[in-house]
Amino acid sequence: MSDDILSTVAFDAEGYLVNPDDWTPELAEAIAAREGIQLTEKHWQVINFCRQKAAETGKSPTLRQISVGTGISTKELFQLFPKGPAKRVAKIAGLKKPEGCI
Amino acid sequence: MAKTLLILGAGTGGTMVANKMAHHLDLNEWRIIVIDRDEKHYYQPGFLFIPFGMYAASDVVRPKRNFLPPTVEVRFAEVERIEPDKNRVLLGSDGRAIYYDYLVIATGSHIHPEETPGLVDGGAWMKNIFTFYSLEGAVQLAKFLKFWKGGRLVLNVAEMPIKCPVAPLEFLFLADWFFHERGIRDKVEIVYTTPLPGAFTKPRASAILGNMLEERHIHLVPDFYLMEVDTGKQVIRSYDGQEVEYDLLVSVPVNTGARVIRESGLGDELGFVPIDKHTLQSTQWENIWVIGDAGNAPTSKAGSVAHFMLDVVVENLLRHMEGLEPLPKFDGHANCFIESGFDKGILIDFNYEVEPLPGKYPLPGIGPFSLLKESHVNHWGKMLFRWFYWNVLLKGGDMPFESQMSMAGKWV
C-alpha cells in the first residue's frame, strides 16, 4: 500500500518532495518506511515542529533549531533519524532540503 | 537635546559604521557613541597565518581608538544588557544606562569550545588540541607546530554556521604546504571532518575545492557531527558513533552570537539577531540595525560581507532618520580569497542567488583576479587585503569592489 502512495507523487533526485502540497501524514509514514524508520509519537513531535518552523521561516530548520525548539537532545535526534536528522526529517516532513550553511 | 546613535561593538562592522556615520551626520544634532569591551582591534583574517609562522601576533593587533574618528565617543565597557523596549543598553557591572535613538548592533560571532564535551575540559586544550579562531589559540598552535615531528592532524568544524567558512580549507592548504617546506609532509596525515556534505556547500565550489583536497592527499570526512572529544583515547566522536583518531586536533568550535544578544532575548537559537536580509533592519525593532556577523542573514559571516553591508546600513539609517522607507539593497554579496598554499590563492564571489562561478574579477575578462581558480595574483590579493583592512576598509573608505554582486566576467 505504501508503495502505491509513493508512486502518486514526485520526488527530486535526492528524494525530497517536489510539490509541498502533496504532503499528507500517510505520505510521511510511507517515506519514513522507505527510509527504514517506523514513526513514533516522538518522531511526529519533531516532524510537526519542523513543518511549523518551515511555514514560519520558509526554510527547513537546522539541527540546532530542532534540538532547541523541541527540547530533544541532538543525540536522541540521531537515534530517531539516523545519519543526518535535519535532512531526514525534511524528507519525511515534505520540506525542502536544508540549506546547510553558507 | 542631541540625538544618539549608539553602536555596539567596534570590530570590523562597528568601526566602519562609526566612520561613515560621523561623516554623514550633523554632529551638532547627533552624538555617536561606540562601545566595546576590548581596546584592541584584531585583524582576524590574519589569525590563519600565525600557526605557520607567516604572521606574528603583533601583525594583527592595533588599538581600536586609532580607527575611530575623534568626533565619536568611545567607551570601553562590557555591554551587559540591551533593552530595546526602553531604547537603552546597560553597561558594566554597575548597570549604567545609555539611551539611544538608533542602535547598530555589531557584536560579531564568537567561538564556544566549552559547548563540546571534552574539548576544553578533557585536559588537552592547548596541549594537543588548539583552535586558530582566537589569537591565543593561533599563537599556541604556532609554538606546537614549530617542534612537531608529524602524526595525524585532524581539523574539525563542530557546527555550522562559522565565521569565514572558507578558513578551515585555507588552514588545510597552508598546513599541506608548511609540512612540505619542513620536509615532513610524508610523516603527516591530514584529515578534515566537517558537518557539511562536502568540502563546501555551494555545488560548483564544493567540487573544485574537494578536488584540491584530494590532489593534496587531504582526507575529507563529510557529514561528521561532532558530539565529543575523548582525550583519553585521542578520538573525536560523532553523534552517529563514528570515531576519528588524532595526534593533533585543530578545532573550529561552535560559533554563536554575543552572549549579551542571547541574554537580552534578541537572538535566534544561536544568538544571531533576526534581520531583514535585504534591508539589514531588525525584524522586531525599527530603530535597530545590524551589520556583520551578529545578524542572521543567510550569507557568509566575513569581513568582506560586513563591508558590502556597510553602504546599505548607512543609507538605510539615513533614510529612516528622514522618515523614508529602507531600501532592500543588500544581495548577500560575499567574496573570499582562499589561500591555497605555495603562494597561490583562489577567489570566490557569490550572493544569495548565485553560487560561486569561475571567471575574472573585478574587471570582466581582465581580472586581475581569477575566480574559482588558483593563481599567484589571488594570493597577493589576500596579502594586500591586510593593508587595505587597516588603512582603507575600517575607515569606511571605498574598496575597488562594488557592493552589489555583478555577473559580468563570470562563466555560467
Ligand SMILES: Cc1cc2nc3c(=O)[nH]c(=O)nc-3n(C[C@H](O)[C@H](O)[C@H](O)COP(=O)(O)OP(=O)(O)OC[C@H]3O[C@@H](n4cnc5c(N)ncnc54)[C@H](O)[C@@H]3O)c2cc1C
Ligand atoms: C581565523 C579567521 C579567518 C578569517 N578570515 C577572513 C577572510 O579571509 N576574509 C574575510 O572577509 N573575513 C575573514 N574572517 C571573518 C572576519 O574577521 C569577521 O567576519 C569580521 O571581523 C566580522 O566583523 P563584525 O564587526 O561583525 O565582528 P567583530 O569584528 O568580531 O567585532 C565584534 C566586536 O564586538 C565586541 N563585543 C561583543 N560583545 C560585546 C559586549 N557584550 N560588550 C562590549 N563589546 C562587545 C567585541 O569585543 C568585538 O570587538 C576571518 C575570521 C577568522 C576567525
